[in-house]
Amino acid sequence: MRICILGATGLVGGELLTLIDRAWPDAELALYASRDQTLEHAGRTHQVYAASSLEQADTRGGELAFVALDDQYSARYCPRLVELGYRVIDKSNTYRMNPEVPLIVAGVNHRRATADTKLVANPNCTTIPLSLALEPLRAHYGLGEVTVSSYQAISGAGLAPLTSFVDATIAGFSQMQRAGELSGALLDASAYPGNVVPHNGSTDDSGFSSEERKLVNESRKILELPKLGLSAQCCRVPVPVGHYENVWVELERPADAAGITELLGAAPFVRYFPGPEGTHLTALATVQHRDDALVGRVRRDGRDTNGRRWCLTVAADNLRLGAATNAVRIASAWFDAADPSLRV
Ligand SMILES: NC(=O)c1ccc[n+]([C@@H]2O[C@H](COP(=O)([O-])OP(=O)(O)OC[C@H]3O[C@@H](n4cnc5c(N)ncnc54)[C@H](OP(=O)(O)O)[C@@H]3O)[C@@H](O)[C@H]2O)c1
Structure with a gap:
């Protein structure tokens, strides 16, 4: 089975890689992000390709695609993935309220993923x-x-905001400690740290x-x-x-x-x-x-x-049950998962 992840270098993409190892350990992976790059995950180096390469005429298709991109990129690439023969599970907001697209929570309405379903929307993490x-x-x-x-x-906002939050928290609380001012008055009242x-x-x-x-x-x-x-x-x-x-x-x-x-x-x-x-x-x-x-x-x-x-x-x-785990469990309705905890 060939499984594609769009957004493989992001927070949700990283969790998908971990879960795919558990669910379909023999799958061939096709990984995409904003540009060509390599990705280290669980001791392995993966080649990641620019998602725009999916638009080339000779691109290979496959069985299953997880899309973990922002809305505008999902809208751009999901139709192409379906055209390439993938069953697609989209993590973004793009298709969730589209009456033609099932919005599925595994354990609630997973029977909406039928043999004929080509595109499923994964709901919001809350x-x-x-x-x-x-x-x-x-x-x-x-x-x-x-x-x-x-x-x-904060990770609900993605990798870059999470990294900035951790850095700003360390800097902000260190500054408080150095100044002996513990009320929070030295922290940015409009930012996430301590707020x-x-x-x-x-x-x-x-x-x-x-x-x-x-x-x-x-x-x-x-x-x-x-x-x-x-x-x-x-x-x-x-x-x-x-x-x-x-x-x-x-x-x-x-x-x-x-x-x-x-x-x-x-x-x-x-x-x-x-x-x-x-x-x-x-x-x-x-x-x-x-x-x-x-x-x-x-x-x-x-x-x-x-x-x-x-x-x-x-x-x-929010990254696992609220995102990647639900997507993998939905896909287990089509492709049986090796790990029983990832089956519906
Ligand atoms: N984080 C959560 O808790 C959560 C939960 C549920 C749903 N979601 C949804 O899942 C999606 C991904 O979220 P995330 O938190 O994983 O985001 P993230 O950590 O910010 O990762 C974003 C991914 O998108 C890729 N990307 C950015 N620009 C691109 C472009 N022009 N073309 C192709 N790929 C591009 C990035 O690749 P580069 O590394 O190359 O930039 C990266 O792989 C979003 O729709 C989000 O709303 C997130």
């Missing part, structure tokens, strides 16, 4: 774990309304950012609840990897904590943390359990009067 937690509740109790507040890692910043890219007339709109619209499409009452507010927090979401759910039918615990404890690709305290359920814990959604802190909302209002917490490694 949508994937949220959908895994909501789907069992939807199926058993029905979903009334959902409210989400997210605390998202909480609104996720405010592409804020539209509604006042909500594109990240907030993605979480709402994508969840409705995946759960097949186009009118679901869902509202989200998203922030970036100074965490390298691991998106964390506090969730308020109003169910259509009453539940008790034992029932919810039983459902979430058995849900696919969910690692359930029992008890309301959420001990060990942190953003950085996701880096220890990279291929699962971490779900816990289930407790009755203080305003509840009838067993329908609940609070819970969802967290996931």
